[in-house]
Amino acid sequence: EPEVTQTPSHQVTQMGQEVILRCVPISNHLYFYWYRQILGQKVEFLVSFYNNEISEKSEIFDDQFSVERPDGSNFTLKIRSTKLEDSAMYFCASSERGGATDTQYFGPGTRLTVL
């Protein structure tokens, strides 16, 4: 069964460093998303991406964050200058069509630890 994959599974970085989290969405899906989950808190939406453009972003997704689809299979989230409060699980998701009724399938996550 097709699935979303994410690398690395765990990333440790120093405050102020740049990190790139990588995702391979399900191959025939056209809409891609990033969410985060701070330990003990709910899953929070960051950004959605379609046709090489951001289609929606939350207030969490400030200028420190960026997303890119560098090739036909990868989807990346970059955090330019990490802060302690960026420590969280980051989940990539994808959906076939992106409509409000379309199911988003999630990857296993990358645990980001900022020291």
Next chain:
Amino acid sequence: EDQVTQSPEALRLQEGESSSLNCSYTVSGLRGLFWYRQDPGKGPEFLFTLYSAGEEKEKERLKATLTKKESFLHITAPKPEDSATYLCAVHSNSGYALNFGKGTSLLVTP
């Protein structure tokens, strides 16, 4: 602003003891309500989508129902492998984002 509230926060059941999890929501035009299962340290795993009041979906020991204000996830005769956090999320008219509740942590003991 859309709100999703799940209760209880945690639930402990004996194997075979049926129960229900609640998800109440306030959204500006519900387009879909989603149930996911999340195991520790893993990503949410899709279970069900419900679109309109009165709709029901079933999968093995799980049954999800929807009214105009809340959804229930009924677990019939649970087994220890059903232990997980169950997440409810809504999709409203406001865009692509899923708005999640905090989840119900279910523990089923033998």
